[in-house]
Amino acid sequence: MNKLLAALLATLFATASFAQASAPAATPAVVKAEAKADKAAVKADAAEAKTDAKADKKVTTAEAKADKAKAKADKKAQKAKIEAGADKAKASADTTATKAEGKANVKAAAGK
Numbered sequence: 001m002n003k004l005l006a007a008l009l010a011t012l013f014a015t016a017s018f019a020q021a022s023a024p025a026a027t028p029a030v031v032k033a034e035a036k037a038d039k040a041a042v043k044a045d046a047a048e049a050k051t052d053a054k055a056d057k058k059v060t061t062a063e064a065k066a067d068k069a070k071a072k073a074d075k076k077a078q079k080a081k082i083e084a085g086a087d088k089a090k091a092s093a094d095t096t097a098t099k100a101e102g103k104a105n106v107k108a109a110a111g112k
Helices: 002-019 028-111
Strands: none
Touching: none
């Protein structure tokens, strides 16, 4: 059993040290290709940031426009509410005047 365990541990250490072998030196073509890929990635990130900024600006503009429209609608609704209140008050006054006139006519007719 001890020999089997020793063999397994020796194999483990041997494969671990073999797996850590240094990487081969990069060729100039590989270095150039990696630099080109990095440059393209930076360019893509910049384009993405620019697109995000444009989208944020459009959203902000749309929100401002919606807020302006809502304020206008609220103002219009408030004006309609005030006008409705004025119409109601006028109708009430007309009704009161009509009732008073009717009572006056009844009293006048009763007095004759």
